[in-house]
Amino acid sequence: MTKPQIDYAAVFHALPGMVALLTPDLLYADANDDFLQLAGRTREQLVGRYIFDVFPENPNEPAAAGMRETQASMLRVVATGERDTMALLRYDIEDPERPGHWAEHFWSPVNAPVLGPDGEVVLIVHRVEEVTELIRARGGTGSDSSRSRVLEAELYTRSRELQEINERLRRAQARDREVALALQEAMLPAPTPVGHHRAAVRYQPAAGTLNVCGDWYDLVDLPADRMAVAVGDVVGHGLGAACVMGQLRSALSAAARVAEGPARALEALGLYARAVEGAESTTVVKTYIDWGTHTITYSSAGHPPPALLASExxxxxxxxxxxxxxxxxxxxxxxxxxxxxxxxxxxxxxxxDGLIERRTEDIDSGLARLAGALARHGHADPEALADALLTELLPAAGNTDDTALVIIRL
Incomplete structure (x- = not known):
């Protein structure tokens, strides 16, 4: 199928509704046919001219603020590179054939940036919804009636403004999620190869939070076919807890390489945690696995106990x-x-604890649930077992607590 050749200039001029293009200096670059018709100007009267030379403020209306508000909106777009939705405003237009005669107009404008390759604003899209006839149909004459009509028309535009706010929130949340994902990757990278031993890790933030949390895992290869494995849990959720988590994880990872065993490593971490704001009440479990002696040495600082599933x-x-x-x-x-x-x-x-604890039951119920799931799925390889445990043990609607999980096939 041949890709259609689109004449974007023709599309722009055929757009329904009033749309104009302005430079960052607020000079008209172009306007579509509806804009020219409803504004009562020719293209020659607009292009290359300053917007407020073409459409000055009505000097007979002392309370007029359309020019000031429009200028402020457009300058915000240039400064921030973000779309700006304006509240309904009155902006009278002088009849070009009869100087001194002004026609009352009510507009609902939106100003949006067009960015160049360097990310700077090169054009402003100025789209105006003409609502003058709607307001006139709603009221009579006189200043009080005019103010009343403006208030009624405000209600008409609220839905569009709310849509714009929601869109801004969506874009902000998308940016926050990108930051969160980068932070997660930096603080909880995929584990490095652990020799010939099979391992799986999982990280599940609480429902409704950014994709970062205070839970962490750490796997450290040690000499003589040994490995240090830890899971920890900082109180709280979000970026604050994640920052504390990153400090504690790094400190414990370093301690594991020089400490004689897990208890000494946790003692060093406890001393360090006293200098880290927000680290109090953090729980951690540290294990040293020795394949030469087939032993696991462990120590826990208030953390749920690891589970050892025997081959039988x-x-x-x-x-x-x-x-x-x-x-x-x-x-x-x-x-x-x-x-x-x-x-x-x-x-x-x-x-x-997010894997087993529920607010309506004691921890023994959660441990029994974990033991049952391990007995049913323990034959699976670590990756499949990790998925099975999360699927079976976490609520389908999303957990209210963060969850970290590490599985090692011994």
Whole structure:
């Protein structure tokens, strides 16, 4: 099929409704046929001329503000590069054939930018909805009646203004989402290869929030076929919690490379967290997996216990080394540490409380639900198992809490 050749100049002039193009200096560059007809001007009387030389303010109307408001709107478009929807205004037009005779007009204008390759405004699209006849049909004569008609016409334009506001909000939310996605990628990148061991990670922000949260995961390869794995949960949602999360995650990742075990790593993190505003009450669980000795050593700072799924299907929760969250104690104290053996083919699951906790039940119900799901889907590879757990355990309508999930096939 041949691509149609579109004459955009012809399309512009055939557009229904009043549309004009102005330069950033507010000089007319062009106007469509409806604009010329309804404004009572020829193209030669417009193009190249300053808008307010062509359409000055009515000197007989002391309260007139159409010129000032139109100029302010257009200059906002030039300065911000954003569309500007104006409130209904009265803007009288002088009869070009009878100087000194002014016709009452009511307009509902929208000004929009046309950007050049460098992102600067090169043209202003000035679209005007003529509502004069509507207002005249609604009222009589006189100043009080005129004000009343203006108020009625305001109601007519509110729906368009609300649509414009909603569109601006949509664009702002899209920009915020781009920022959030970039922040998420920087703070929670995909895990680097972990040798021959299969791993899966998932990150699920709470419903109705930006795509960032205070939950995190971290996987660190260690010498001698060992790995350090952590999941943490900062109180709160959104960018503030995510910034705290980023600091704590980086600190714990560094500590894991030099600490003798998970308890020492959490002790170092707890000391660091005292200097980070918003880090109090953060929960973290840290595990060291040693494939040489087939043991998992772990320590928890108030975090839900990891689950160890044996190859035969039994589930054990690692809950023998649990201590209060970060910042919960006024004085520094050593943290507990415990170890458990595993066999080849077992699966270690670390997660944040969004996966299991519900406001209407105790945590044991959530742990039992997780154990049941692991028993049913534990034969799957880590990626499929992660998807199955999120599908089965999270509410279909969206969770009110963030969720992080790490699965390691041992």
């Amino acid at each position: 299907g039994t589930v054990t929760f690692l809950d023998q080394a649990t201590d209060p969250p970060l910042g919960a104690r006024p004085e520094h104290m050593p943290r507990p540490e415990a170890s458990i053996a595993f066999t080849k083919g077992a699966t270690l699951v670390l997660y944040s």
